[in-house]
Amino acid sequence: MARKVTNTRKAVVTVIAWGIGLLIFFPILWTILMSFHAEGDAIKNPLEMLMSPWSFASYAEVQTRSNYSLHFFNSVVISVGSTILALIIAIPAAWAMAFVPGRRTKDLLMWMLSTKMMPAVGVLIPMYLGFKNIGLLDTRTGLVAVMTLINLPIVVWMLYTYFKEIPGEILEAARMDGASLRSEILYVLTPMAVPGIASTMLLNVILAWNEAFWTLQLTTHDAAPLTQFIASYSSPEGLFYAKLSAASTMAIAPILILGWFSQKQLVRGLTFGAVK
Amino acid sequence: MGKIVLKSVRKSFGEVDVIPSINLQIEDGEFVVFVGPSGCGKSTLLRLIAGLEDVTSGHIEIDGTDATDLPPAKRKLAMVFQSYALYPHMSVRKNIMFPLKMAGMEIGEATRRADAAAKVLNLTNYMERKPGQLSGGQRQRVAIGRAIVREPEAFLFDEPLSNLDAALRVNMRQEITELHQQLKTTMIYVTHDQVEAMTMADKIVVLNAGRIEQVGSPMQLYTNPANTFVAGFIGSPKMNLITGPEAAAQGATTIGIRPEHLDVVSSGGWEGIVGLSEHLGSDTFLKVETRTAGTVTVRADGDIRLRHGDAVNLLPQVGKVHKFGPDGKVMA
Numbered sequence: 321m322a323r324k325v326t327n328t329r330k331a332v333v334t335v336i337a338w339g340i341g342l343l344i345f346f347p348i349l350w351t352i353l354m355s356f357h358a359e360g361d362a363i364k365n366p367l368e369m370l371m372s373p374w375s376f377a378s379y380a381e382v383q384t385r386s387n388y389s390l391h392f393f394n395s396v397v398i399s400v401g402s403t404i405l406a407l408i409i410a411i412p413a414a415w416a417m418a419f420v421p422g423r424r425t426k427d428l429l430m431w432m433l434s435t436k437m438m439p440a441v442g443v444l445i446p447m448y449l450g451f452k453n454i455g456l457l458d459t460r461t462g463l464v465a466v467m468t469l470i471n472l473p474i475v476v477w478m479l480y481t482y483f484k485e486i487p488g489e490i491l492e493a494a495r496m497d498g499a500s501l502r503s504e505i506l507y508v509l510t511p512m513a514v515p516g517i518a519s520t521m522l523l524n525v526i527l528a529w530n531e532a533f534w535t536l537q538l539t540t541h542d543a544a545p546l547t548q549f550i551a552s553y554s555s556p557e558g559l560f561y562a563k564l565s566a567a568s569t570m571a572i573a574p575i576l577i578l579g580w581f582s583q584k585q586l587v588r589g590l591t592f593g594a595v596k
Numbered sequence: 597m598g599k600i601v602l603k604s605v606r607k608s609f610g611e612v613d614v615i616p617s618i619n620l621q622i623e624d625g626e627f628v629v630f631v632g633p634s635g636c637g638k639s640t641l642l643r644l645i646a647g648l649e650d651v652t653s654g655h656i657e658i659d660g661t662d663a664t665d666l667p668p669a670k671r672k673l674a675m676v677f678q679s680y681a682l683y684p685h686m687s688v689r690k691n692i693m694f695p696l697k698m699a700g701m702e703i704g705e706a707t708r709r710a711d712a713a714a715k716v717l718n719l720t721n722y723m724e725r726k727p728g729q730l731s732g733g734q735r736q737r738v739a740i741g742r743a744i745v746r747e748p749e750a751f752l753f754d755e756p757l758s759n760l761d762a763a764l765r766v767n768m769r770q771e772i773t774e775l776h777q778q779l780k781t782t783m784i785y786v787t788h789d790q791v792e793a794m795t796m797a798d799k800i801v802v803l804n805a806g807r808i809e810q811v812g813s814p815m816q817l818y819t820n821p822a823n824t825f826v827a828g829f830i831g832s833p834k835m836n837l838i839t840g841p842e843a844a845a846q847g848a849t850t851i852g853i854r855p856e857h858l859d860v861v862s863s864g865g866w867e868g869i870v871g872l873s874e875h876l877g878s879d880t881f882l883k884v885e886t887r888t889a890g891t892v893t894v895r896a897d898g899d900i901r902l903r904h905g906d907a908v909n910l911l912p913q914v915g916k917v918h919k920f921g922p923d924g925k926v927m928a
Contacts, residue, residue, distance in 0.1 A: 492648050495667070495668045496669070497695035
């Protein structure tokens with residue numbers, strides 16, 4: 321018997337869903353709202369703040385005080401660069417794990433995932449000193465390398481699950497058709513896994529864009545991405561809520577827009593294989 | 597030249613011997629069918645020949661050279677899979693041209709060959725479609741097209757028709773047979789369907805539990821089965837295998853008689869009662885409970901008027917009774 325969905329029930333569920341959605345989005349919404357008010361108004365109680373005059377002053381201030389375009393450029397280089405590098409390493413790795421698994425493949429995957437459970441701060445000192453010694457501190461190259469390494473386990477895992485969904489017979493057919501390993505991956509596996517690779521790529525760009533531990537520790541100015549740009553407005557001399565909000569809004573806007581346009585792809589990617 | 601020789605080929609997965617040891621010679625241009633119940637190792641044997649699985653021991657020779665350690669791509673064989681295994685992101689044309697592209701063939705020549713293959717297989721109007729937009733039979737044709745453009749030494753078919761409906765299966769069976777007559781290339785065809793084996797093969801290899809039970813032409817297997825397994829497996833409906841007093845009377849452990857070799861007579865022979873009668877129009881299959889020979893199937897005329905509960909007498913035709921010894925092998 322089909323489940324009966326009454327209108328009341330529908331309405332209740334809708335209200336709850338909207339409520340939860342707003343709750344999750346509220347901090348971002350409030351940040352955006354605060355960014356459009358003067359510093360003095362931003363710390364007033366919420367109602368008063370909303371009634372006070374709206375202005376772009378904070379944005380203008382942030383623009384003159386810091387170099388947004390440099391940080392934006394750094395963020396793009398670090399997130400996109402590390403994602404491409406991670407994919408180049410992870411596609412062959414995931415291929416091997418999905419299609420020619422050994423006895424230790426599962427253990428290897430679990431081990432890779434376990435590195436994500438390690439607190440990052442635990443390796444901060446060795447990483448920092450290592451970076452200092454080889455001159456990678458505050459360089460985009462260094463940051464790309466770190467981002468690649470920390471996101472690699474997730475990228476391999478996601479690709480592995482996508483590849484597992486591809487029937488092995490198709491790859492065997494490619495082998496019978498005379499494809500070398502390289503051609504098999506390049507012409508058959510990768511195009512078939514495009515939806516999976518695309519969502520992995522998107523997720524990794526978002527993760528790398530938002531990463532704030534290593535980017536704050538390993539950069540000061542030249543290679544500093546937008547996370548550092550936001551952090552520079554929370555100073556010990558006192559918080560400047562409006563400017564901080566303006567900086568935050570500018571930092572999250574690109575990724576928010578990217579996420580908005582790719583949400584279908586992202587959801588499909590993250591639930592891939594869950595429903596056949 | 598597509599002569600394939602298997603010498604003491606053994607395959608085991610861990611502790612399990614899937615194929616204990618097989619010796620087999622397949623001549624150039626032959627249409628060979630591997631047939632057997634599921635799990636008998638026929639697909640594994642095909643995959644060993646293809647190079648998709650490594651042999652545990654033994655040698656595989658293709659065209660006179662040892663191919664045991666060659667990768668699939670170097671064996672000059674083409675394979676058609678049960679699931680068709682088409683590349684879903686490529687058009688029909690690109691699917692068919694893929695092996696040529698891999699061989700580094702110049703694009704004009706590759707296109708010409710793909711078009712020629714498409715013409716043979718009636719695919720000309722579908723060249724720009726993706727596999728997802730084709731019916732099962734068309735997909736199967738594309739898979740065959742992809743195999744023929746390479747002009748391989750031999751074709752390997754792994755249960756290619758089992759995903760098709762009955763009517764289409766009969767059509768494709770004939771198309772593949774005609775293709776073999778045209779190309780005269782060695783074909784190895786795996787199936788669990790003995791009708792496909794009988795209708796298509798020059799030579800049938802009957803496999804059971806990784807062992808070859810018998811090799812021979814369809815009619816050889818039909819008229820002279822080497823043992824009770826082949827006797828029961830080849831032919832439809834199945835041969836009646838009878839043990840007990842009727843077998844002992846003929847000096848055998850088991851006697852075999854095909855349904856079409858039992859005549860319904862008015863007196864004498866084996867007495868019995870009709871249990872079930874299936875009228876197919878051209879034939880009638882009778883299940884008869886006999887007093888001395890157990891339940892037997894009889895193939896009678898289409899217009900025979902016998903129903904459930906009628907008494908009948910059955911007489912085996914002279915010279916059509918197969919005698920098997922205690923080991924299940926045919927007695928000389």
